[in-house]
Amino acid sequence: MKTAPFDYVRADSVADALAALGSADDARVLAGGQSLLPVMALRLATPELLVDISRCPELRTYRREDGVLTVGAAVPVRTLELDPAVGGAHPLLVRTLRLVAHPEIRARGTLCGSLAHADPAAELPALLLATDGEVEVAGPDGPRRVAAADLFTGPFGTALGEGELVVSARLPLPAPAARWAVDEVSRRPGDFALAGVVCGLELDGAGRCSSARVVLFGVAGTPVRAAGAEQLLLGERVTGAVLDAAAAAAFDGVEVVGDEVHASADYRRRAGRALVRRALAAVAEDRS
Amino acid sequence: MTAARYVGQRVRRSEDPALLAGRGRFVDDVTEPRQAEVAFVRSPIASGRILRIDTSAAAALPGVLAAFTAADLAPYCPGWRGLLNWPGMVAGEQTALATGVVRHVGEPVVLVVAGSRAEAEDAAELVVVDYEELPAVLDPVAALDPDSPLVHEDLGTNLCFTSPFGSGDVDDAFARADTVVEVAVQTGRHTAVALEMRGVLASYDRDEHTLTVRVSTQAPQMLQTLYARLLGLPENAVRVVTEHVGGAFGMKAFVYPDEVAVVTASLLVGRPLKWTQDRYESLQSDTQARDERVTAALAVDAGGRVLGLRSEVVSDAGAYSMYPRGCVTEGVQVATIMPGPYRVPAYASSLRVVFTNKTPLAVYRAVGHPPAILVMELLMDEAARALGLTADEIRRRNLLAPADLPYTSPTGNVYDSGSHLESLERALALLGDDVGDRRRDAERRGRLLGVGFSSFVELSAPGAMFYGAKGAPITAHDQVEVTVQPDGSVTVLLGTPGQGQGLHTTAAQVVADALGVRLDDVRVVSGDTRVVPHGSGVWASRSAVVSVGAAHAAATEVRRRLLVLAAHLFEADPDDVELVDGVVGVRGVPASRTGVAEVAAVAYWGTHRLPADVEVGLGAVGSYSGPPYTFNNGTHVAVVEVERATGLVRVVDYAVVEDCGVLVNPDIVDGQIRGGVAQGLGGALLEHVVLDPIGQPQTSTLLDYLLPTAVDVPDIRIEHIETPAPTTTLGTKGVGEAGTAGAPAAIHCAVNDALAREGARVWRQPIRPEDVLAALTAER
Amino acid sequence: MTRDPVRVTLRVNGRPETGWAEPRTTLADFLRQELGLTGTHVGCEQGVCGACTVVLDGAAVRSCLVFAVQADGCAVETVEGLAGEGAPGREAVHPLQTAFREASAVQCGFCTPGFLMTALVALRERDDWDRAALRERLGGNLCRCTGYQTVVDAVLAAAPEVRALEGEGGRR
Structure with a gap:
C-alpha cells in the first residue's frame, strides 16, 4: 500500500518545526520515520502534514554533561550504538539498542522517536523509565521537561500535548555502583518483546540491596515498574531465594495484556517471571 | 550420448549475473508506455452480502480512469469453478470480482484504475460498499453440522469432497496389535510468502486483437489457455510472458480472480494495466495451505512392527477451490502419503475437505506431505516410547529394505527404487554419537535437548493421471526446442520457465552433454509463450525429470542430425562420426576434426552442398511425458533445544540424507533442500495465519506472520544417496519439495523428544513457546 | 509546504540523478520508478523484509521507510553501483x-x-x-x-x- 497524500515541510530549527506543527490540525513529526512510515504505508495513519525535523542542526547532537546523556531528537540510534564514548558512558543503553529491531532500522530510527511513539513492547521507553530519564519538550506554551514516569500514558499514548515536540531525551548515566541488565523474550531476534525487563541494583558495603529498579515491557499498556519485585529486593542480600521471591512477585499488580498472534497474557507473565529471575541473577552476579 | 561432462557437476548458474547486478526483470520492473495502475477494494469481512457499491466519488477523482465492479466485467469474463473430476467433489463459482456475496476477507470487490498506484489507492478509499454481514464459517468441523451457515448457498453443503483411502484389513490389524498409539495433530494455516509478490502487466492491442500478459507465474501456457477461454480469444492471440519470478512455491500456479480482473480490465481501458500486489494483499489473497486436522492410530506388534494404520483427515479448504488445481490435492496427499517409507500392511483413511470463509487453501510446496509425514513420524515415536524402543530402532524395523522394492503402498503408490533404510543409517552417522554429551551440556544451560527423525518418501514429477485426467488444463509433458545456430552456438527454448531454481543452468548442462558441446555455447530462453514450445509449468518437483527429459530428447535428436550432416560432409558413416566438446570428426581420423560451427553453417548457409534427403537446419523439439511419478526418499534428523524458562525452541543442528536419484547439479539440489528445510522449519515453529473469532486476519504484515531469518535456520549438513530412477531419462527424481516435506516432522519429533523427558508433548504446529511452556507445566 | 511533486536530487552510485517526487513517494519507489533503477526491490513496504535495502550516506537503510524528499542531497548506493566501470559485459564484478x-x-x-x-x-x-x-x-x-x-x-x-x-x- 502507498501512503495517503500529505503536506511536507522540512524544518530547519525547532522554532520552524513548532510553527509548522501549529499550522495544521493533523500534523505529525517526522524524524527517523521507522515507526511512522509503516503505519502510514498501511494508511492507518493519514496525517495532513509531516514536519521533518531530521535535519534540524540543533537536534542532531548528543552530549554528556553532569552525569546525563542528552540525545537530540534527530540522532539515529545507530550513531549512539557505534560511538565508543557512548558505550563507555552508558553501556546499558548500547545493550538495549542492540535489542531494537535490526541495524538497518536503527540507522534511521531515533531515541526520541521511539519514546514519542510509546510502543508498549519497545525497549527504549522501558530504559527511560528504569533509569529515571526524562524528555525535553518544546511546544506552543514553551519548553518543559516530562519525566518518564509521567510520559507514558497508555499504548502508543504519551503526555505530549497538541503541537508539542520532543527535542531531546535526557538519560542519567548509571551510577558507578549500580549494576544493570536488559533482557527480553522474542520469537526471533529483532522482534518486539513478548516480555522484557530492564533491571538495576545497587548494593551497599554489606552486600545489601540499597536501590532496586525493575521495569517490565512488552507485557502491559506501557512500560511498568515491577514494584512487587523492587520491594522484596530492597534491604536484602541478593541470595537465590530473594531473587526467586522477587521474580515471583514481579507481576503483582501488573495488568498484563496478551494477544492472539504473539503471546497470551498468561505466557507473558510466566516467561516474564523467568526472564526477571535471569536478569536479576545476571545483575547480582554482575555478569552483565 | 557422450559421457557426462556437465551433468553431476557443481556448475555455476547462468541466471546469477543479471540477478546479482540488479538487472532482473520481475513483473514490476517492466513499465509499458501509457501504463496505468490498478488497486483493489477488497472485502473487509469474512462473509456477507453486497448490498450496494458506489464508485462515483472514486471515479470522479482526478487521475482515475475507471472503477469496475463484477457487473462491469461479467459481460467480458464469465465465472469459473475449481472443479476436478474427483467423485462427488463440489465447488462454488468464482468470478474476477465478487458477485453479490463475499466469502473471505481480502476477496476483490472493485478494481480501480488510475495513473499511479498511489492515486488508485486514493480512489479505492472513496469507493463505498455496503454489506449485510453474515455469520462466518470458520471451524471446518462445525461447518459440517447440518445447522451451519453455508459458504456457498447453491451447493447446499460445506463438504467439498469426502473419500476413503487405503487397503488391507485394518480392523484385523488393530485386533491383533500388542500396542496401539493414537495422536491428534493440527497443523497451522500458512502461506507461501514469495518475496516477489504477485503481479500482472496486461496490454490489449485493439488493432491486432492480441493480449499480452506479463505475469509472475509458474505456468505461462496454462494461463494462456485459461485467459483465452475466459475472454473468448483464440489462444494464438494470447501471449503470456514470464521472465524472473521471485519465488512461487506452488502459490503462483493458479488463476487468481484479481489477476483475471486486471487482464479483463485491460481490454476495456485500452491502456496497459499494471497491478503489483502489496504484502497486505498477499497475506489475504495468496493461496494458503496446511490447515489440517488429523487423528490417527498405529497398531504395532510386540516387536514394534507396524500392523495397521488409521487416519481421519479434515482439510480446511477456505472459501473457494482455486482453479485449476483445486483445493482437494492437499487433503488427498495427507491421506495417501501417510504410510510413507514403511511397510504398512493395512491402512484406512477418511478424508473430508470442507469449505470455510477463509482465503482459499491450495497447493504449497510439498503439498500435503508435511502433515502426512508429521503424523506418521509422531506415531512412530509414540509407539517406540510405548515399547521402550529408540526412535531409530522402530524405524529400522519398519523401513523398506532393498528386497522389498518395488513396493506398493496401501494407497496404491508404487515405490520403484530408493534407499529408505540406508538413508536412516546414514542420517544416524551424520548425527554422531555424542547426543548424550549434548543433552547434558544443554541441561546445564537450562535447556532440554531433543533429537527427531523424519523418514519419508515424496511424490514428485506426477504424470498425466494426476491433474489432466481429472479435467484440468495441466499436463505431465514438457517440450523443449534445441537449435544449433549457424555459428555453432546453441539456443534452448524451455517450455517451462524457472521460478528461481536454476532451471536454465540445469537444462544447459543436460543439453551440452547430450549434444556434445561446451556449456558456454548454450543459451537458454524460457517464459514467452509466443516463442517457446509448450510446457506445463514448474510444479510438483517435476523439472529435473520432465524438462530435463524433454531437453535431452531434443538435444539427442539435434545431435543425430548434426552427425548425419557431418557424415555427409566427411563422406563417412554417421556411426563413425563423433562429437565431443563442440568438435566433430571421424573417429580415429584426427585430421577430420572440425568445429560444430563449420557443420552448422552448412546446415543453414551451405545447403547447396547437401543432398535432398538431408534436412536443412539444426533444430528439433523434444517432448517428454514422464512416468506416473517418481518417489524420492530421505531421512532428516533435527536437534533442538527447548528453553525451560520460556518455551522457546531453537534448531541447533540439522542433517539431511536425500536420495533424489541422479543429480544434475548438486549445488542446485542442495539449495532446494536447504531452502525447503527453512520453509518446513517456518511451518513447524513460526508461520501461522491467525484469524480472530469473526475471521479477521491478525497476521497482515511480516511482523506478525513470522518467517525464519538467518538466525533461525541452522547450517544444514547434506548427504546424497543416488539411486537412479529406473523410469526417467537420466535417472533423476524430483527434489524441489523434499526439504519442506521432511522438516516439520523432524523438528516436531525433536521437540517432543525433549519434552518427553519431562512427560510432556505438543501436538500442534506451529509449536509456539506458549504451547511448550503450557505442556511442560501441565504434565509436571 | 507542499504535497505536489518536488525536485529531488541524489548522488546515486557516484553520479547526480534528479527526478520528481511527491512527498509520499518512498526512496524505493523513487529509485525504481523515477530513476529506473529497478534492482532495488520492494517486498513488504513495512521495513521488515530487507529487499529494498540501500546504502544512504554510508548506512544501510530500508528505502521503503525513507521518503525520497528526505533523502534529497544525499548519497545513495544501490546494487546497480556494485560492479565497477567497464565496457558492457566487462564491468569489474564486485x-x-x-x-x-x-x-x-x-x-x-x-x-x-x-x-x-x-x-x-x-x-x-x-x-x-x-x-x-x-x-x-x-x-x-x-x-x-x-x-x-x-x-x-x-x-x-x-x-x-x-x-x-x-x-x-x-x-x-
Missing part, C-alpha cells in the same frame, strides 16, 4: 557478487540486492565476522529460497576482498 555466485547464494534473486547492500555495509563495519554474529547481522533480511547458509558462506568468503577494495576507497 567481490560480493562473485562470492554470491560461487557460493550458490542466489536462487530467485529477489532478496539478493538487499542482502548485497546489507553485506557491503556489514563488511565495511568489520571483516572478522564469525558465523553466528554474521547471521545476526543479516537477520533483518529475509530470504525464502536459500535457507541463508550459502548467503553466510558468500559474505564470509568475500570479506578479505571487500576489505581490500574498500581500502582503496571502493568503487564509488
